[in-house]
Amino acid sequence: MPVKITRLDIEGFRSLRKVSWHPGDLNVVIGPNGSGKSNLLHFLELISVSAQGRLGKYIQSLGGMDAIVWDGQAASIKFALDIQSYELFNDHYEMELEFNRLGNSYKINNELLTGLFNVKNTLNEKVIKYLSRTNQTAYIRDAVKNTTISVKESLVLRGESILSSAVSPFDDEMDISRTQDNLASITIYHDLRTDKDAPIRQATITRFEKRVESDGQNLVSVLHTLYTSDRDFKSDINLAMKAAFGDDFEELVFPPASDQRIQLRVRWKSLKREQSAADLSDGTLRFLFLLTVLASPDPPPVIAIDEPETGLHPSMFPIVAEFAQDAAMRSQLIFTTHSPQFLDAFTDARPTTTVALWEKGETVLRTLPKDELDYWLQRF
Numbered sequence: 001m002p003v004k005i006t007r008l009d010i011e012g013f014r015s016l017r018k019v020s021w022h023p024g025d026l027n028v029v030i031g032p033n034g035s036g037k038s039n040l041l042h043f044l045e046l047i048s049v050s051a052q053g054r055l056g057k058y059i060q061s062l063g064g065m066d067a068i069v070w071d072g073q074a075a076s077i078k079f080a081l082d083i084q085s086y087e088l089f090n091d092h093y094e095m096e097l098e099f100n101r102l103g104n105s106y107k108i109n110n111e112l113l114t115g116l117f118n119v120k121n122t123l124n125e126k127v128i129k130y131l132s133r134t135n136q137t138a139y140i141r142d143a144v145k146n147t148t149i150s151v152k153e154s155l156v157l158r159g160e161s162i163l164s165s166a167v168s169p170f171d172d173e174m175d176i177s178r179t180q181d182n183l184a185s186i187t188i189y190h191d192l193r194t195d196k197d198a199p200i201r202q203a204t205i206t207r208f209e210k211r212v213e214s215d216g217q218n219l220v221s222v223l224h225t226l227y228t229s230d231r232d233f234k235s236d237i238n239l240a241m242k243a244a245f246g247d248d249f250e251e252l253v254f255p256p257a258s259d260q261r262i263q264l265r266v267r268w269k270s271l272k273r274e275q276s277a278a279d280l281s282d283g284t285l286r287f288l289f290l291l292t293v294l295a296s297p298d299p300p301p302v303i304a305i306d307e308p309e310t311g312l313h314p315s316m317f318p319i320v321a322e323f324a325q326d327a328a329m330r331s332q333l334i335f336t337t338h339s340p341q342f343l344d345a346f347t348d349a350r351p352t353t354t355v356a357l358w359e360k361g362e363t364v365l366r367t368l369p370k371d372e373l374d375y376w377l378q379r380f
């Protein structure tokens, strides 16, 4: 596991009044509708977007601060997270967005990034402060000179993280760039559009793309790239399709449409004509989407998928679970679900399972110990 979040504390965001979560490599968050599962994923998205320097726009897209602070009454939104990368670095990052009720706006009044180090040849640990900020006053560590420098006040944006702006393309020094890159790359997949006009069903411009974007609509492009250039990926997809649809599945083909465009088609042994993406069922498209995200040879460090079971036949769950178990060696994975059947499909190794419940106006997260999980699953 290259990079993972080992602890995430959130306060004041939507139904997450105050939660603390210790995710593992492979996570399933299960709970009834309205318990706050999607809110948790939206929060991960907020962290990612903040590391990209697009926090202001994102909060606007969620309806502004007033809509997203807990019950309209929390005074701020806060988070703290621990990230472990390559078993070597333990970084800690935290931030607080203070809610300005009058302007329905916010300002970042606290931001801190530290790293924990083993001092060479000793058992001692040392904390290094990479970045710190109180309101408009900010400091970052100059790793080359090994000193702390203050950031010009005019460069400190009230509503955007220092983390997003303190990175320069020439900065090979690990610390700040490493965390910025890890957090900015967190990818969240919410509901995948598969209606008949969805871009996913159309012929697409050929591009060399290896990562499925968060709305999933570049699936065909990514599938084409990987399926035609990576033998392992192709054989993984073929095996999964055969497991789901039987030996009648032959292969995926990508005939040219017009000019630069290609189409996705499925070749079945029993049919003379290949079936086009426009005619595939929602379930088949969603299944291909999940397989592509999970089988990707170069995935983002953290992947979260909201209710992957949507639209899938339950017989596909164990195939997705198997892909997930394999993918969890390359990325930290987080699934939300309201389906015990989906959770039950993970037979080889139980994922870290967290139950989300809505209690007295707030989300409560409880991660189940392994033995309790089996009992819990039996009860369903």
Ligand SMILES: Nc1ncnc2c1ncn2[C@@H]1O[C@H](COP(=O)(O)OP(=O)(O)O)[C@@H](O)[C@H]1O
Binding pocket: 013, 014, 015, 016, 031, 032, 033, 034, 035, 036, 037, 038, 039, 040, 066, 067, 068, 069, 070, 071, 072, 356, 358, 361
């Ligand atoms: N600002 C807020 N304060 C408190 N609760 C909120 C806020 N915004 C949304 N919620 C609550 O969050 C819940 C929906 O959470 P969601 O993550 O969509 O649930 P799930 O994905 O588990 O179905 C609803 O109960 C809603 O009332």
Ligand SMILES: [Mg+2]
Binding pocket: 037, 038, 039, 306
């Ligand atoms: Mg939801």
